[in-house]
Amino acid sequence: KAGVTQTPRYLIKTRGQQVTLSCSPISGHRSVSWYQQTPGQGLQFLFEYFSETQRNKGNFPGRFSGRQFSNSRSEMNVSTLELGDSALYLCASSFGSGRETQYFGPGTRLLVL
Amino acid sequence: ELKVEQNPLFLSMQEGKNYTIYCNYSTTSDRLYWYRQDPGKSLESLFVLLSNGAVKQEGRLMASLDTKARLSTLHITAAVHDLSATYFCASENTGNQFYFGTGTSLTVIP
Numbered sequence: 001k002a003g004v005t006q007t008p009r010y011l012i013k014t015r016g017q018q019v020t021l022s023c024s025p026i027s028g029h030r031s032v033s034w035y036q037q038t039p040g041q042g043l044q045f046l047f048e049y050f051s052e053t054q055r056n057k058g059n060f061p062g063r064f065s066g067r068q069f070s071n072s073r074s075e076m077n078v079s080t081l082e083l084g085d086s087a088l089y090l091c092a093s094s095f096g097s098g099r100e101t102q103y104f105g106p107g108t109r110l111l112v113l
Numbered sequence: 114e115l116k117v118e119q120n121p122l123f124l125s126m127q128e129g130k131n132y133t134i135y136c137n138y139s140t141t142s143d144r145l146y147w148y149r150q151d152p153g154k155s156l157e158s159l160f161v162l163l164s165n166g167a168v169k170q171e172g173r174l175m176a177s178l179d180t181k182a183r184l185s186t187l188h189i190t191a192a193v194h195d196l197s198a199t200y201f202c203a204s205e206n207t208g209n210q211f212y213f214g215t216g217t218s219l220t221v222i223p
Contacts (some may be wrong), residue, residue, distance in 0.1 A: 042215055043156075056211070090155055092156070099161065103158070
Protein backbone atom coordinates (compact mmCIF):
# COMPACT_ATOMS: atom_id res chain seq x y z
CA LYS A 1 0.00 0.00 0.00
CA ALA A 2 1.34 3.41 -0.90
CA GLY A 3 1.93 5.74 2.00
CA VAL A 4 0.81 9.30 2.50
CA THR A 5 2.23 11.59 -0.14
CA GLN A 6 2.69 15.34 0.05
CA THR A 7 3.49 17.73 -2.74
CA PRO A 8 5.55 19.70 -3.19
CA ARG A 9 8.28 18.54 -0.83
CA TYR A 10 10.08 21.87 -0.80
CA LEU A 11 8.86 25.34 -1.60
CA ILE A 12 10.27 28.85 -1.50
CA LYS A 13 7.90 31.80 -1.54
CA THR A 14 8.12 35.49 -0.77
CA ARG A 15 6.09 37.49 1.73
CA GLY A 16 2.62 38.35 0.54
CA GLN A 17 2.33 35.42 -1.84
CA GLN A 18 -0.03 32.53 -1.33
CA VAL A 19 0.70 28.82 -1.36
CA THR A 20 -1.26 25.60 -1.76
CA LEU A 21 0.00 22.31 -0.35
CA SER A 22 -1.42 18.93 -1.27
CA CYS A 23 -1.80 15.70 0.66
CA SER A 24 -2.89 12.32 -0.71
CA PRO A 25 -3.85 9.90 2.06
CA ILE A 26 -3.43 6.17 2.14
CA SER A 27 -6.03 4.48 -0.02
CA GLY A 28 -9.20 3.90 1.99
CA HIS A 29 -8.39 6.47 4.65
CA ARG A 30 -11.03 9.14 5.03
CA SER A 31 -9.47 11.37 7.68
CA VAL A 32 -6.70 13.86 6.99
CA SER A 33 -5.09 16.14 9.53
CA TRP A 34 -2.57 18.93 9.01
CA TYR A 35 0.16 20.09 11.37
CA GLN A 36 2.77 22.84 11.37
CA GLN A 37 6.22 22.39 12.89
CA THR A 38 8.55 25.30 13.57
CA PRO A 39 11.64 25.59 15.80
CA GLY A 40 9.97 28.34 17.83
CA GLN A 41 6.40 27.10 18.25
CA GLY A 42 7.00 23.38 17.95
CA LEU A 43 4.26 21.15 16.61
CA GLN A 44 0.83 22.69 16.23
CA PHE A 45 -2.44 21.30 14.94
CA LEU A 46 -3.97 23.06 11.93
CA PHE A 47 -7.05 21.20 10.69
CA GLU A 48 -8.77 17.86 10.63
CA TYR A 49 -11.02 16.68 7.81
CA PHE A 50 -13.24 13.66 7.58
CA SER A 51 -15.34 12.83 4.53
CA GLU A 52 -14.94 16.34 3.11
CA THR A 53 -16.01 18.05 6.35
CA GLN A 54 -13.74 20.05 8.60
CA ARG A 55 -14.15 18.49 12.01
CA ASN A 56 -11.69 20.54 13.96
CA LYS A 57 -9.46 23.58 13.54
CA GLY A 58 -6.47 24.72 15.51
CA ASN A 59 -5.71 28.23 16.66
CA PHE A 60 -4.48 29.73 13.42
CA PRO A 61 -5.53 32.93 11.62
CA GLY A 62 -7.99 32.89 8.76
CA ARG A 63 -5.10 33.06 6.28
CA PHE A 64 -4.82 29.33 6.79
CA SER A 65 -7.54 27.34 5.11
CA GLY A 66 -8.05 23.85 3.85
CA ARG A 67 -10.39 21.47 2.15
CA GLN A 68 -10.87 17.82 1.42
CA PHE A 69 -12.09 16.34 -1.82
CA SER A 70 -14.38 13.39 -2.42
CA ASN A 71 -11.36 11.12 -3.03
CA SER A 72 -10.06 12.13 0.44
CA ARG A 73 -7.17 14.12 -0.98
CA SER A 74 -6.69 17.34 0.92
CA GLU A 75 -5.20 20.73 0.26
CA MET A 76 -4.24 23.53 2.57
CA ASN A 77 -3.82 27.11 1.49
CA VAL A 78 -1.96 29.93 3.15
CA SER A 79 -2.65 33.40 1.82
CA THR A 80 -0.57 36.53 2.33
CA LEU A 81 2.46 34.62 3.51
CA GLU A 82 4.48 35.93 6.44
CA LEU A 83 8.06 35.10 7.41
CA GLY A 84 6.72 33.19 10.41
CA ASP A 85 4.88 30.77 8.14
CA SER A 86 8.20 29.17 7.27
CA ALA A 87 7.78 25.67 8.62
CA LEU A 88 7.50 21.99 7.96
CA TYR A 89 3.87 21.19 7.15
CA LEU A 90 2.87 17.63 7.88
CA CYS A 91 -0.27 15.82 6.94
CA ALA A 92 -1.47 12.56 8.37
CA SER A 93 -4.22 10.17 7.40
CA SER A 94 -6.23 7.63 9.34
CA PHE A 95 -9.04 5.28 8.50
CA GLY A 96 -11.72 6.50 10.88
CA SER A 97 -12.90 9.84 12.14
CA GLY A 98 -10.46 10.01 15.06
CA ARG A 99 -6.71 10.12 15.29
CA GLU A 100 -6.24 6.42 15.88
CA THR A 101 -2.95 5.30 14.37
CA GLN A 102 -2.23 8.20 12.07
CA TYR A 103 0.16 7.73 9.17
CA PHE A 104 2.24 10.77 8.36
CA GLY A 105 3.50 12.02 5.05
CA PRO A 106 7.10 13.20 4.57
CA GLY A 107 6.08 16.84 4.91
CA THR A 108 6.38 19.98 2.84
CA ARG A 109 9.15 22.33 3.86
CA LEU A 110 8.09 25.92 3.18
CA LEU A 111 10.53 28.80 3.29
CA VAL A 112 9.13 32.32 3.14
CA LEU A 113 11.63 35.04 2.19
CA GLU B 114 -6.17 26.49 26.78
CA LEU B 115 -4.90 22.95 27.09
CA LYS B 116 -1.22 22.90 28.03
CA VAL B 117 1.02 19.88 27.62
CA GLU B 118 4.39 19.68 29.31
CA GLN B 119 7.05 17.08 28.80
CA ASN B 120 10.11 16.38 30.83
CA PRO B 121 12.90 16.05 30.49
CA LEU B 122 13.46 18.08 27.34
CA PHE B 123 16.78 16.37 26.72
CA LEU B 124 17.77 12.91 27.80
CA SER B 125 21.09 11.21 27.30
CA MET B 126 21.20 7.64 28.44
CA GLN B 127 23.47 4.67 28.15
CA GLU B 128 22.54 1.59 26.22
CA GLY B 129 20.91 -1.02 28.39
CA LYS B 130 19.51 1.45 30.92
CA ASN B 131 15.87 2.21 31.70
CA TYR B 132 14.27 5.61 31.80
CA THR B 133 10.89 7.34 31.78
CA ILE B 134 9.62 10.38 29.91
CA TYR B 135 6.77 12.27 31.56
CA CYS B 136 3.89 14.09 29.93
CA ASN B 137 1.62 16.31 32.03
CA TYR B 138 -1.47 18.01 30.63
CA SER B 139 -3.59 20.74 32.13
CA THR B 140 -7.25 19.87 31.49
CA THR B 141 -9.42 16.81 31.31
CA SER B 142 -8.23 14.78 28.39
CA ASP B 143 -10.02 12.24 26.27
CA ARG B 144 -6.99 10.85 24.57
CA LEU B 145 -3.23 10.87 24.83
CA TYR B 146 -0.90 10.22 21.93
CA TRP B 147 2.79 9.46 21.63
CA TYR B 148 4.86 10.08 18.52
CA ARG B 149 8.44 9.61 17.45
CA GLN B 150 10.43 11.86 15.12
CA ASP B 151 13.87 11.04 13.74
CA PRO B 152 16.11 14.00 12.82
CA GLY B 153 14.98 15.63 9.60
CA LYS B 154 12.09 13.20 9.23
CA SER B 155 8.34 13.17 9.64
CA LEU B 156 6.38 11.89 12.61
CA GLU B 157 5.56 8.30 13.41
CA SER B 158 2.60 7.34 15.59
CA LEU B 159 3.61 5.16 18.53
CA PHE B 160 0.66 4.83 20.90
CA VAL B 161 -2.89 6.05 21.40
CA LEU B 162 -4.16 5.85 24.99
CA LEU B 163 -7.91 6.14 25.30
CA SER B 164 -8.79 5.66 28.94
CA ASN B 165 -7.55 5.87 32.50
CA GLY B 166 -5.17 3.06 33.30
CA ALA B 167 -4.48 2.29 29.65
CA VAL B 168 -1.12 0.66 29.04
CA LYS B 169 0.37 -0.14 25.68
CA GLN B 170 3.69 -1.73 24.83
CA GLU B 171 5.69 -2.09 21.66
CA GLY B 172 9.16 -3.55 21.90
CA ARG B 173 11.22 -1.60 24.44
CA LEU B 174 8.63 1.17 24.78
CA MET B 175 5.66 1.16 27.12
CA ALA B 176 3.16 3.98 27.51
CA SER B 177 0.62 4.47 30.26
CA LEU B 178 -2.09 6.97 31.13
CA ASP B 179 -3.37 8.22 34.48
CA THR B 180 -6.21 10.62 33.76
CA LYS B 181 -6.73 11.48 37.43
CA ALA B 182 -3.14 12.71 37.73
CA ARG B 183 -3.29 14.11 34.17
CA LEU B 184 -0.07 12.24 33.48
CA SER B 185 1.20 9.91 30.82
CA THR B 186 4.55 8.17 30.87
CA LEU B 187 6.69 6.62 28.18
CA HIS B 188 9.00 4.04 29.69
CA ILE B 189 12.09 2.88 27.86
CA THR B 190 13.49 -0.49 28.81
CA ALA B 191 17.09 -1.50 28.08
CA ALA B 192 17.67 1.35 25.65
CA VAL B 193 19.39 0.71 22.33
CA HIS B 194 20.89 3.22 19.91
CA ASP B 195 17.98 2.84 17.46
CA LEU B 196 15.69 4.49 20.00
CA SER B 197 17.54 7.80 19.65
CA ALA B 198 14.91 10.27 18.42
CA THR B 199 12.61 13.02 19.65
CA TYR B 200 9.47 11.83 21.36
CA PHE B 201 6.32 13.93 21.52
CA CYS B 202 3.17 13.45 23.49
CA ALA B 203 -0.08 15.15 22.53
CA SER B 204 -3.37 15.52 24.35
CA GLU B 205 -6.88 15.89 23.01
CA ASN B 206 -9.57 17.13 25.36
CA THR B 207 -13.34 16.91 25.31
CA GLY B 208 -13.48 20.20 23.41
CA ASN B 209 -11.41 18.65 20.62
CA GLN B 210 -8.46 20.85 21.46
CA PHE B 211 -5.29 19.08 20.40
CA TYR B 212 -1.89 20.17 21.67
CA PHE B 213 1.59 18.71 21.47
CA GLY B 214 4.19 18.69 24.17
CA THR B 215 7.56 20.32 23.58
CA GLY B 216 9.23 17.01 22.82
CA THR B 217 11.97 15.02 24.52
CA SER B 218 15.18 14.59 22.59
CA LEU B 219 16.60 11.19 23.48
CA THR B 220 20.18 10.19 22.75
CA VAL B 221 21.26 6.65 23.55
CA ILE B 222 24.98 6.36 24.04
CA PRO B 223 26.81 3.07 23.40
